[in-house]
Amino acid sequence: MQRILIWDLPTRLFHWTLASSFALAWLTSDGDQWRSIHVFLGYLMLGLVVFRLIWGFAGSHFSRFASFWFGPKEAIDYLKQVATGHAPRHVGHNPTGSLAIYILLAMAVVVGLTGILTLGGDEQQGIAAGWFSFSQIKWIKELHEAAAILMLVVVIGHITGVVVESVLHKENLARAMVTGVKMADPDTPKATARPWVAVLMLLAMLGFGGWWFAYAIDRQIDGQAWHIRLETGIGEEPHVKFVGKQLPDHKQWREECGSCHAVFYPALLPSRSWQKMMAEQDQHFGSDLGLDAATTEAILKFMVDNAAEKHAVEAAFKIEQSIPAWVTPLRITETPYWIRKHREIAASDWTNPMVMSKTNCAACHSDADVGTFEDGAMHIPKAPTAAATSPASRP
Ligand code: HEC
Ligand code: HEC
Numbered sequence: 001m002q003r004i005l006i007w008d009l010p011t012r013l014f015h016w017t018l019a020s021s022f023a024l025a026w027l028t029s030d031g032d033q034w035r036s037i038h039v040f041l042g043y044l045m046l047g048l049v050v051f052r053l054i055w056g057f058a059g060s061h062f063s064r065f066a067s068f069w070f071g072p073k074e075a076i077d078y079l080k081q082v083a084t085g086h087a088p089r090h091v092g093h094n095p096t097g098s099l100a101i102y103i104l105l106a107m108a109v110v111v112g113l114t115g116i117l118t119l120g121g122d123e124q125q126g127i128a129a130g131w132f133s134f135s136q137i138k139w140i141k142e143l144h145e146a147a148a149i150l151m152l153v154v155v156i157g158h159i160t161g162v163v164v165e166s167v168l169h170k171e172n173l174a175r176a177m178v179t180g181v182k183m184a185d186p187d188t189p190k191a192t193a194r195p196w197v198a199v200l201m202l203l204a205m206l207g208f209g210g211w212w213f214a215y216a217i218d219r220q221i222d223g224q225a226w227h228i229r230l231e232t233g234i235g236e237e238p239h240v241k242f243v244g245k246q247l248p249d250h251k252q253w254r255e256e257c258g259s260c261h262a263v264f265y266p267a268l269l270p271s272r273s274w275q276k277m278m279a280e281q282d283q284h285f286g287s288d289l290g291l292d293a294a295t296t297e298a299i300l301k302f303m304v305d306n307a308a309e310k311h312a313v314e315a316a317f318k319i320e321q322s323i324p325a326w327v328t329p330l331r332i333t334e335t336p337y338w339i340r341k342h343r344e345i346a347a348s349d350w351t352n353p354m355v356m357s358k359t360n361c362a363a364c365h366s367d368a369d370v371g372t373f374e375d376g377a378m379h380i381p382k383a384p385t386a387a388a389t390s391p392a393s394r395p
Pocket of ligand 1: 256264284288289
């Protein structure tokens with residue numbers, strides 16, 4: 001027996017980046033504000049699977065599919081041998097482990113692709129934006145979640161297998177996946193490290209990450225952007241912003257409806273609400289808007305054309321769905337969806353001087369002005385400290 005390189009560098013890099021991407025994707029799957037990272041990790045995993053498929057033919061001996069091309073029957077037989085404590089040692093992947101690898105690769109593709117579709121349907125973002133409506137996407141989203149759970153189950157099975165094998169054959173398999181080296185017969189096929197392929201992989205991943213997160217890097221170095229952010233009172237920490245679609249704008253609407261408060265984008269209420277609001281414009285929450293007929297007509301047309309029923313963004317769809325047909329709300333903040341989404345925000349966050357009012361949407365939604373209300377663009381500001389309020393204190 002001697003120390004022999006079994007796993008080449010690209011295979012190890014693949015393994016650990018896939019594993020950490022999967023773990024991080026789980027951690028970022030819940031909080032809407034992590035969406036951009038979550039989606040990035042999904043694309044990264046798809047890219048890694050493509051690499052692995054190529055490497056299954058181009059890699060070193062034990063990285064090739066030919067070296068671990070076992071069927072389900074062999075996988076089950078091997079499991080039985082493990083149960084009786086008589087499983088033979090495989091220098092490369094054992095039959096059960098191999099099956100786990102194929103399932104994981106397939107699941108990563110299913111999870112990745114359903115993720116892209118979900119993003120396209122649920123958020124109307126990414127390459128699949130507009131392929132499905134908000135109501136059609138529901139079951140695909142459920143498939144995405146179910147597939148991710150199944151993948152987690154296989155991952156847990158895989159880790160259990162690694163631990164059992166390591167104990168059974170008294171070798172640290174996880175460490176072998178780090179160093180690439182195992183004790184084996186001198187005539188075992190040796191891997192070549194292939195460091196250049198690994199370097200290319202790393203560069204590709206870094207390049208992809210740099211391109212994906214360029215907006216965050218920009219924001220860090222562009223002092224001006226920080227300044228604007230602080231002036232609008234959005235708060236301190238940068239949140240991950242997903243740049244999605246742009247909604248139509250209207251100059252006259254912006255001027256007339258943005259003079260007392262920040263504009264509320266038409267997608268946030270159904271057209272019947274806007275019609276009622278304009279019909280009763282002389283008693284607009286205690287004020288008389290006093291708009292002439294032509295202006296009223298122009299503004300109302302823009303609002304009706306872009307009202308909630310148009311489902312231009314997720315918020316529009318959800319708000320519209322939540323309002324009973326016989327109700328015509330004049331306040332966004334009284335729609336069931338709005339109430340549900342803001343129920344868990346602490347009282348102290350509402351009284352924070354940077355927020356003060358429920359209708360100060362822009363305090364927490366950096367895209368309130370353009371009406372998209374994307375998950376990644378929301379952020380509850382923390383009460384300012386002396387350092388945080390002064391733009392000069394930012395590096
Ligand atoms: C003269 C000042 C003024 C103008 C101009 C004005 N509003 Fe208002 N608006 C108010 C006040 C005051 C409130 C109540 C704010 C509050 O409760 O925080 C309000 C509240 C609202 C709300 C309810 C917000 C919520 O969900 O609680 C909507 C929607 C709204 N305005 C739309 C409009 C539109 C559309 C226009 C343009 C046609 C407009 N406003 C122009 C004064 C104005
Ligand atoms: C104190 C901060 C704060 C203010 C002010 C605020 N929001 Fe929110 N909003 C949030 C948070 C946090 C969430 C995310 C809640 C969640 O995901 O469960 C949210 C979620 C939403 C969503 C759902 C987004 C989605 O697609 O999942 C919409 C729409 C929304 N807010 C609209 C508004 C509007 C309109 C206003 C102003 C009338 C407003 N918000 C004011 C903090 C705020």
